[in-house]
Every structure is written in C-alpha cells, then in structure tokens.
Amino acid sequence: LDVPENPVIPILHGDGIGRDVGPATQKVLTAAAEATGHEINWMRVYAGQAARDRYGEDVNLPDDTVQAIREHRVAIKGPLTTPVGAGYRSLNVALRQTLDLFANVRPTYYLDGVPSPMKSPEEMDMVTFRENTEDVYAGIEWEAGTEEVEQVRDFVEDEMGFDDVMHDGPIGIGIKPITEKGSKRLVREAIDYAIENDRDKVTLVHKGNIMKFTEGQFGEWGMEVAEEEYPDEEVFAAPDSLWEEQDEVDIPEDAVMVEERLADAMLQWMQLRTDEFDVLAMPNLNGDYLSDAAGAQIGGLGIAPGANFGAGRCLAEPVHGSAPKRAGQDQANPSAMILSGRLMFEYMGWDDAATLIRDAVEESISAGEVTYDLERQIEDGVKLSTTEFAENIVENIEDLA
Ligand code: NAD
Numbered sequence: 001l002d003v004p005e006n007p008v009i010p011i012l013h014g015d016g017i018g019r020d021v022g023p024a025t026q027k028v029l030t031a032a033a034e035a036t037g038h039e040i041n042w043m044r045v046y047a048g049q050a051a052r053d054r055y056g057e058d059v060n061l062p063d064d065t066v067q068a069i070r071e072h073r074v075a076i077k078g079p080l081t082t083p084v085g086a087g088y089r090s091l092n093v094a095l096r097q098t099l100d101l102f103a104n105v106r107p108t109y110y111l112d113g114v115p116s117p118m119k120s121p122e123e124m125d126m127v128t129f130r131e132n133t134e135d136v137y138a139g140i141e142w143e144a145g146t147e148e149v150e151q152v153r154d155f156v157e158d159e160m161g162f163d164d165v166m167h168d169g170p171i172g173i174g175i176k177p178i179t180e181k182g183s184k185r186l187v188r189e190a191i192d193y194a195i196e197n198d199r200d201k202v203t204l205v206h207k208g209n210i211m212k213f214t215e216g217q218f219g220e221w222g223m224e225v226a227e228e229e230y231p232d233e234e235v236f237a238a239p240d241s242l243w244e245e246q247d248e249v250d251i252p253e254d255a256v257m258v259e260e261r262l263a264d265a266m267l268q269w270m271q272l273r274t275d276e277f278d279v280l281a282m283p284n285l286n287g288d289y290l291s292d293a294a295g296a297q298i299g300g301l302g303i304a305p306g307a308n309f310g311a312g313r314c315l316a317e318p319v320h321g322s323a324p325k326r327a328g329q330d331q332a333n334p335s336a337m338i339l340s341g342r343l344m345f346e347y348m349g350w351d352d353a354a355t356l357i358r359d360a361v362e363e364s365i366s367a368g369e370v371t372y373d374l375e376r377q378i379e380d381g382v383k384l385s386t387t388e389f390a391e392n393i394v395e396n397i398e399d400l401a
C-alpha cells in the first residue's frame with residue numbers, strides 16, 4: 001500500500017471492553033510507530049454505543065465512520081455490540097459488507113510464555129483466510145411456520161423430489177450461496193499473501209465430498225485460480241491433493257503449493273501436524289470454526305488478532321467481542337487488538353513497527369506480569385490492569401527499538 005508520510009488512521013475504540021483495550025492499543029501503536037520513525041494522525045471514529053451517544057439514539061454506524069475508512073484505506077476497530085432492533089443482524093457484518101471487506105484474516109502463531117495445550121507450540125505459525133460475505137452466514141433463511149418457508153419446502157419436495165428428507169412439521173431452511181467471484185477473490189488474496197510473505201503452502205479447506213456444488217465448487221474455483229492465474233514456478237497447483245499424499249510430488253523450488261483438504265479431517269490435522277500447515281483459505285463457516293479452534297491452541301481470545309481485507313482496504317480488529325462482564329473495568333487483555341494493529345502496519349509496509357510490536361508483546365507476556373486471562377493460566381503470574389500491561393509493552397518497545 002502506498003502510505004503517505006504521516007497517514008491519517010481512523011480508530012474506533014469500540015463497545016464494552018473496547019473502552020479499555022481501544023485507548024491502550026492506540027498508545028502502544030503510537031509508540032511503535034514513533035520508535036521506528038513514523039507518525040500517525042489518529043482520527044477517532046465512532047460506532048455502536050459511542051455513536052449513539054454522539055449522533056443520536058438511532059445512529060449505530062454513522063456515514064462519517066464508513067466514509068473515513070473508505071477514504072483512508074487502513075483503520076483499526078475494537079469490538080462492537082449490536083443492539084437488538086438495530087435493523088441489521090450485526091454491525092460488524094454491516095461494516096464488512098458496506099466496505100466489501102471480503103477476507104477475514106487471522107494469524108495463529110505461538111507467543112513465547114503463553115501456556116498452550118499444543119504438543120509442540122513453537123511449530124504453529126498459520127494464517128487463516130475466511131470468506132467474509134457469503135455461505136450460510138449470508139443470512140438468507142426462513143423461519144419455521146412462515147408462508148415463505150412452506151413455499152420453499154413445497155419447491156424442494158415437489159420440484160426437486162426431496163420429499164423423504166423434508167419431514168412433516170415445522171422446518172427451518174437456509175441457503176448456502178458460494179459464488180465464483182467470492183471464492184476466487186478469497187483464494188487469490190490467500191495466494192498473494194503466501195507469495196509476499198514467503199509462505200510455502202496454501203490449503204483450501206472445504207467439505208466438497210458432501211456439498212459438491214457449494215464447498216466442492218469452492219475447491220474447484222480455488223484450484224482454477226492457482227492453475228490459471230500464476231506462472232508454474234510461482235504457484236504449483238497440487239494434482240488430486242484431496243486423495244493423494246503430496247510428499248511424492250515434484251514441486252518447483254520456491255513455488256507456493258496450493259492443495260485441498262476436507263474440513264473435518266483438517267480439524268484433526270491442524271492439531272496433530274500443526275507444522276505442516278501454513279496459509280488456509282476457506283468458506284465462511286469453515287473459517288469461523290477452524291480459526292477459533294486454531295486460536296484456542298495458542299492462548300485464546302485475549303491474544304487472538306485479526307483483520308478484514310478487500311477493495312484495497314484493511315480494517316484490523318481483534319477476534320474477540322465486547323465481553324460486557326469485564327467492560328470499563330480496566331481488566332481486559334489489550335494484546336489481541338494491539339496485535340491486530342501489527343497486521344495493519346504490515347499491510348502499510350511498516351514491517352519494522354510490526355515486528356517491534358510482536359517482540360514487545362511477547363516480552364511482556366514472557367515476564368509473567370499479565371492481564372487476568374493469562375495470569376490464571378501462568379504459574380506464579382502477576383495480575384496487571386489493561387493500562388499497566390499496555391504501559392509495560394510501551395516500555396519494551398522503547399527498550400527494543
Ligand atoms: P466475547 O469475545 O466478547 O467474550 C467471551 C469471553 O472471552 C469474555 O467473557 C471474556 O472472559 C473473554 N475475553 C474476550 N476478550 C477478552 C480480552 N480482550 N481479554 C480478556 N478476556 C477476554 O464474546 P461474547 O460474550 O460471545 O460476545 C459479547 C458481545 O460481543 C456480543 O454482543 C457479540 O455480538 C459481540 N461480538 C462482537 C465482535 C466484533 O465486534 N467483531 C465479535 C464477537 C462478538
């Protein structure tokens with residue numbers, strides 16, 4: 001990304017614990033930028049409760065906020081709580097859809113000092129690319145008992161002949177759209193990331209043996225991207241990778257291998273042979289489950305970062321939500337949002353600041369003085385507030401720079 005000298009970066013602190021981790025993140029990112037010779041012009045933007053307080057009770061997602069992210073192309077946000085009756089299912093989904101941020105990217109890597117249930121945590125360094133806009137999460141579904149659902153039932157029974165599947169009585173029905181455009185752009189993004197970050201492999205994760213025309217089609221379209229859009233020496237589309245071991249295949253040196261795996265088996269492999277996986281690309285639902293499962297292996301929500309990409313933009317955001325029980329108490333772990341900022345810096349080409357953030361967070365966690373979520377997992381851990389923990393990270397940044 002071509003970033004101006006002193007970029008304007010919109011920041012949305014968010015609801016609930018966003019009020020704690022948002023300001024803490026802003027301080028840490030400012031310190032990392034300054035320590036590496038950059039300057040950020042932060043632009044506070046609002047959504048959720050903060051927007052309602054500022055713009056009026058009906059305004060959850062002001063145009064100003066959407067416009068700022070659209071214009072400045074990189075932004076960071078904390079979690080948002082969607083009020084009941086807001087007019088959409090989720091503020092986050094509305095934001096991602098409005099800005100066409102079609103790829104949700106979550107790196108899962110082991111941070112030194114975090115207790116982990118994994119056999120060999122040091123070998124885990126994976127990035128998941130989850131399609132953000134379609135699949136069963138698109139929200140196309142009908143409630144049991146409505147006229148619409150009965151119309152769909154009639155069509156499926158009478159026109160398609162599935163009368164033995166649709167039992168009598170109440171039924172809920174949803175649609176799983178998987179498009180060529182949605183699948184291909186997601187896989188392209190994952191392959192480009194793998195090439196740019198010297199990764200070895202992109203694994204397309206789907207359940208195409210059962211859902212042939214949706215998940216299976218995702219796999220086929222994904223492999224088409226690998227085969228048709230890149231030179232062989234850059235990207236190698238592994239033949240028949242669903243059914244055959246790839247050890248035998250002769251892969252050009254330095255090429256990114258693109259392979260397919262079935263989603264159920266993948267959940268097992270991801271835990272047993274973590275070191276074999278690198279970049280994963282998958283439809284929305286698989287991506288949700290797999291990235292959470294992967295995150296649990298390296299310490300959980302308090303340290304799990306993420307970012308949404310699409311249309312030449314990056315909106316970084318932690319995986320976690322607004323955790324209302326802990327809100328406004330200066331207790332929550334800011335690491336997830338801080339490490340999301342690291343992804344944003346990488347996207348901007350500020351690699352030195354990004355590395356500094358990771359090293360400083362790792363050093364703070366290794367010291368065993370951490371927020372409550374990690375403190376209870378670490379033997380002899382010392383509990384710090386959000387503010388104190390963030391101050392430690394800033395000190396480490398200054399020492400390491
Ligand atoms: P959550 O992620 O907010 O919290 C689950 C639990 O994880 C918390 O109770 C807490 O114990 C722990 N936790 C989460 N983040 C933490 C942190 N930074 N430090 C320490 N502990 C942390 O999930 P939830 O309770 O299911 O959702 C609460 C609200 O957040 C809901 O309104 C939901 O819609 C929203 N949400 C928003 C986003 C987003 O903005 N992207 C994502 C998920 C959920």
